[in-house]
Amino acid sequence: xxxxxxxxxxxxxxxxxxxxxxxxxxxxxxxxxxxxxxxxxxxxxxxxxxxxxxxxxxxxxxxxxxxxxxxxxxxxxxxxxxxxxxxxxxxxxxxxxxxxxxxxxxxxxxxx
Amino acid sequence: xxxxxxxxxxxxxxxxxxxxxxxxxxxxxxxxxxxxxxxxxxxxxxxxxxxxxxxxxxxxxxxxxxxxxxxxxxxxxxxxxxxxxxxxxxxxxxxxxxxxxxxxxxxxxxxxxxxx
Numbered sequence: 001x002x003x004x005x006x007x008x009x010x011x012x013x014x015x016x017x018x019x020x021x022x023x024x025x026x027x028x029x030x031x032x033x034x035x036x037x038x039x040x041x042x043x044x045x046x047x048x049x050x051x052x053x054x055x056x057x058x059x060x061x062x063x064x065x066x067x068x069x070x071x072x073x074x075x076x077x078x079x080x081x082x083x084x085x086x087x088x089x090x091x092x093x094x095x096x097x098x099x100x101x102x103x104x105x106x107x108x109x110x111x112x
Numbered sequence: 113x114x115x116x117x118x119x120x121x122x123x124x125x126x127x128x129x130x131x132x133x134x135x136x137x138x139x140x141x142x143x144x145x146x147x148x149x150x151x152x153x154x155x156x157x158x159x160x161x162x163x164x165x166x167x168x169x170x171x172x173x174x175x176x177x178x179x180x181x182x183x184x185x186x187x188x189x190x191x192x193x194x195x196x197x198x199x200x201x202x203x204x205x206x207x208x209x210x211x212x213x214x215x216x217x218x219x220x221x222x223x224x225x226x227x228x
């Protein structure tokens with residue numbers, strides 16, 4: 001099965017700085033790479049995803065980059081704002097996949 | 113109304129009691145999941161179901177059972193609750209087939225369970 005590791009487990013930045021969270025996976029069959037954001041008191045919600053035929057994808061201040069050879073992908077947040085404070089999860093998987101396994105999460109704190 | 117509704121949102125119970133957490137969805141999705149969230153451990157999969165007649169164990173199914181009563185309903189039961197089952201539980205759904213083919217999950221707001 002898929003073994004997923006996420007680093008760092010906690011990340012504190014000043015408002016306006018950039019934040020990067022890395023997700024490493026083991027299953028070479030994984031071909032879909034999403035990032036979820038969980039705000040306090042809510043369930044996780046998809047914020048950005050990428051497929052294996054693409055190396056990078058951007059959506060305003062967030063981006064995801066993929067290195068399939070090294071089996072890792074990263075979430076990049078630029079110009080961080082206090083509302084970016086949340087727990088972020090990766091969940092690499094095979095689109096035909098069954099069980100969906102998540103990383104242990106990264107708690108991002110953005111201080112103003 | 114929420115697409116994925118979990119009840120109860122909060123529950124305090126005692127060791128040995130039977131507890132049921134319910135999940136209903138209006139998205140028309142085939143696939144439903146139960147996850148458990150603990151600090152530092154992330155989201156761990158308990159059970160998942162691809163249709164009414166399909167039930168599959170996840171990473172941590174011991175001590176839990178599920179029932180898929182209808183396409184829209186998926187309940188999680190703790191037959192005899194114990195304190196280390198104190199956690200935040202999430203239900204999630206996904207369509208079997210999406211135009212994009214992506215495994216995007218839609219989560220409920222969570223059910224916080226405390227076992228004393």
